[in-house]
Structures are given as structure tokens and as C-alpha cells.
Amino acid sequence: MYVLARRLAFYAVTAYVAVSVNFFLPHMMPGDPVETMIASAGGQLDQRSVEALKAQFGVDTGQSLWAQYWHYWGQLLQGNLGISISKYPSTVSQTIGAALWWTVILVGTATVISFILGTAIGAIVGWRRGSVLDNLLPAATFFQAIPYFFLATVLLYLFAEKWHVFPNADFKSYDTNNYVIGLNPGFIGSAVQHAILPALTIVLASVAGWIVGMRNMMVTTMDEDYVLVAQAKGLPKRRVIWYAARNAVLPSISSFANALSFVVAGSLLTELVFSYQGIGSLLLNAVQSEDYPLIQGIFLIITFAVLAANLLADTVYVLLDPRTRQEG
């Protein structure tokens, strides 16, 4: 438990740093973000929103930077992330709330599938080292280097435009014309149908990393004495692989943090290609319309989500590896 408490403290510090960076960055940059936003909103904003924006970015308020910083924290802890310019008059929290679940479900499911699949394949390839299966590695390397969004474009072109297996043109999260969001079979079916291609993209692009990592670890683990003993005892081969794989998978889980950053980045772009109405598309729209409060809010939400996923991976690690549970 000591391990988990220490990780928790670390994530708290990371969250604190992310929030602080988010606050100080616009203050350090040259130029006035509020002016830009008012200009790009083109007179849509009423006096009150302009005041709110000025308060949020500390323009003409006469407050010290320090006072503004604490004010920002106060607002944040109340869940107030400001108002969105491009989706005016919605607040940032409302806008993000509508998009968040699409991304969490899509990216979460795809990542879990990719991890399990990649680890299983990696274990087998590592076990049969030097066989034809090793030829998978260069192919895996190539897939690792393909940008997510390029793979997404290719899949969209082939499956939707050419072969019409999936809905095409204006690919969305579900068929907006015929269904409403809710627990009805029509909507769920449509949502799943629209999620297959983006999920396939994320799995294909990220699975190679898990395969290569697991394979290399498996090759190293198989030289350990306990694996040899297990084999010498005459245990069935499947059991021996299982013992080796259980130990080889630990570094994969502890490198989850590193990998997740790539998966998140790739998923944001995949959403753009498929016009999937999640956080990624929202962030890109926000960038294009210079909607700074929305950009900041999305960055914070993504950071918190990534930290939560990491904490989950740490918990799994502690459950799997008894050594971490020892006192002292």
C-alpha cells in the first residue's frame, strides 16, 4: 500500500504542475489572448462574457498575478472552467462533458483490446524466438511508425468510400438523423457500428508497441532459472509459457504511462479523421477558432484522465506483483 500512496502523491504533484502551467502559460506569452478571442468571436459576445474572459485571463482587473492564481484555483475546484467562445453561450464544462464519454469509451476499449492482444502475440513470438514468427517484427516496426491519422484515412477510404462496409462521407459517432442518444437498441447499434473503424485504427497502430516490448521481455525472461525448472519438472508447455509470460508482462504494465501518452495523441487525431464527436475533434475545433478557455479545459481533462488511467495501471501492478506489497 505504501507504493500506491507514493504514486498517488506523485500524481497529485503532476496534476498541480499541469494546472499551474495551464494558468501561467498565457501570462508568459507575448500578445493578448482576450483581444484575439474577442476579435475572432466577431461581436457575438455580450459585455458580461467579455468581463468574464478578462477576469479569467487577468486583463485589466488590477489584481496581482498571485491573487489571480488563487482565484483560478478556486474556480477550478468548483468545476468552473470558464465559457467557451466557439460554442457560446455554453460553458467549457458543459461542452467537454458532452464529448468526454465518446472518447473515454472508444479509447479505453481500444487500448485494453490492443494491450491484451499485443501482449499475447508478443508472448508467443518471444517463446518461438528465431522461428518464422520473428518476421513479424519488421512489419510491427512499420506499423509502429505509421501515423495514426494516416492509418485512419486509409481505413476510411477503403472501408467506407470504396467497399461501403461502414457508413461513409460524414462519419460521425452515430447516425444522428435516425436515432437519439439513449438506451435504445437502434442508437447502441449505430454507435457501435460507427466506433469499429476508429477503434480498429487505434488497435492496429498501438498493438505493435506491445508486441515488440513483450517479445523482448519474454526472450530475457525465458533464460531465468525458474522457467527452466518449470520445464524440467515436466509441466505442460502451456503452464510454462504462462509462468514466463506472467513475469515478462510486468515491464509492459509499468511502461503503460509512457505508452498512454502516444495512444492519447493518436486517438485525438483519429477522431479528427472520422469526425468522431469526442474530445479530439473538440480540441481541434478549439485550436482553429482560437477558443483558449476550451483549449485549456480540454488539456486539463485529458491530463486528469491520463493520470487516472496510470493510477489504475499502478493498482494492477501492485495486485500482480507480490514483491510490491512487502513492507519495508
Next chain:
Amino acid sequence: MRILRNRKTLSGVILLLLFVFLAVFGPTLAPYQPLAIVGKPWEGPSGSHWFGTTQEGYDVWSQFLNGARSILIISFLSGVIATVLSVIIGVAAGYFGGLADNFLSMLANIFLVLPALPFLIVINSYLPAGNKASTALMAAIISLTGWAWGARVLRSQTLSLRKRDFVDAAGISGERAWRIIGFEIVPNLVPVIASSFLFTTLYAMGTYVALTFVGAVDVNAPWSWGSMLFWAQADQAAASGAWVWFAAPGVAVALLGTSLALLNFGIDEFINPRLRAAGLSRKGLRAVGVTRRHTLGLTPVVRPAADAVVVSPAEIIEETV
């Protein structure tokens, strides 16, 4: 160069040289400017426009030839900056230990956990328009998120080197800390540094292309394969049948990434003998007289057997797949 005998590494080097050639001579070889209207919209591939034209009537082949340079410059520059940062921070943390180590390790871990691409998008969105086109600034900003992984690896390597006898000997004979680091530790880290450099360059390339594709940086200057992908996406090239427009830059980026990854594989096998032996093909093993069954707990080791022909290590590696 023993390392070049590895087939993976060799193909990586050849591929990379191809891209360097494209970066140096591409803009000269291109028949047109990337953003010059030279044809009708959506022309298919033909003799005058090898890759067809875009929605605006730009020549796709010229866009492609012009696209390599800025990507290569930014990726390598960013790789260099991030590697220098990671060597300084990682080696210092590992060598000095104590409070400095705690602080630097924490800093590295924070940067590893923060989602890099959203972070870069936030930074770039605040940059004034004039600065977004600066190559050096772009490389510096990307390297800000790229150093942490290398620093962590170098720190753990330094920790194990610090306990070796030769470092102790240098310390006892009164060498100063910077001299021990510079002449005893860093030379022993060169393969790790090289691997970390390649990884960071690969990361920077992917990130730069992604940032351009998103439109978080100036899309048209400097022109790159990212710009092509951005416009191909914006103008729905796939739906209009102009698939070369997005396929050419996409495949090029993937191949450039593969070449860096292949080089990295070679270095990995160079550092870790177990991976090297595991990578030996049947043919390679037979050449050196090792018969291998499907055995467990045994890394095939190359020993000059009494009756086998003695083969130099270089030839063994050459046979490695």
C-alpha cells in the same frame, strides 16, 4: 563498422540516406513551387503531373519533393536538443544522487506522464503567428516534451556505472566530478545515448507531423509532408479519388520512421547480446556450427567448436535477420 553488417541496421541506414538525399535535393528537383497553381483541379497522375494535382490545381509531386527538408531538420534538431538535455539531466541525477536525483527524477516523471501532444498544442496555440513558422523554435518546443524518457534510461545506466571499480578508482585518484562524468561515465553510455537520440528523433518527427496535421503550427511555412496531409484531409482528398495526395506523404513519413526504428533495433541488439543471439537465423546459426533445438533456458551462444570452422563475429552478425 561491425554494426553495419547487421541487415536490419543496414537497411535502416540506406533508407535514411534516401530521405537525406530527398531533403537536400528535393526542392531543387521539384518542377514547381508547392503552392503554385499549375494545372486544373483534381487531375489524375500523368506525364506532366506525376502524382496528379490538388483541389486548387497544385502539383502533388512538387509538394512531395518539397516536403522532406523541414521534417528532417526539425526532427534531428529536436533530437539533438532533447538528447543533450537528457544526458545532462539523467547523468547528473544518477551520478550525484540524493536530493538532486529526487528532484530531477520527479521532473522527468512528470514530463513522461503529461500527455505531450495536447500540451504542445496548448503551447503552440499561444504563440504569436510570426513565431509559429520558426524552425528552431519548433524544434526546441518539441524537445521540451521529448527528453524525459532518455533521461530516465540514462539515469539508471549511470547508477549502475557509478558503482564500478574504474569509477571508484578515478574518484580515489582525485579526479574532479565533471572529469569523471565526461571521461569515465559518458563514453560508456554512448550506445544508450545513440539509441535514445534515435528514439527522440522518431518521436519528434511524429509529433511535428501531428502538430502540422492538426493545424497547431503554421501549415504552409515551412512546407512539409504534414502540410500535405493537412490539406488532403481538409479538402477530402480520399473522397475525391486523389489518394496519392495523402498516400505519398503518409507512406514517406512511415518509412522515415521505420528507418529510424530499424537503426534503433540494430543498436539494441548491439547492446543486449541476448537479443542478438535470439535474432540469429537458422542459417546464421548453422554457419557458425550451433545446432539449436527448441530449447528453453538456453540462449544460443556462439562458441568455436573443435570441429566447426571458426567464423569471425562479423560474419555471424551479417547472417542475423
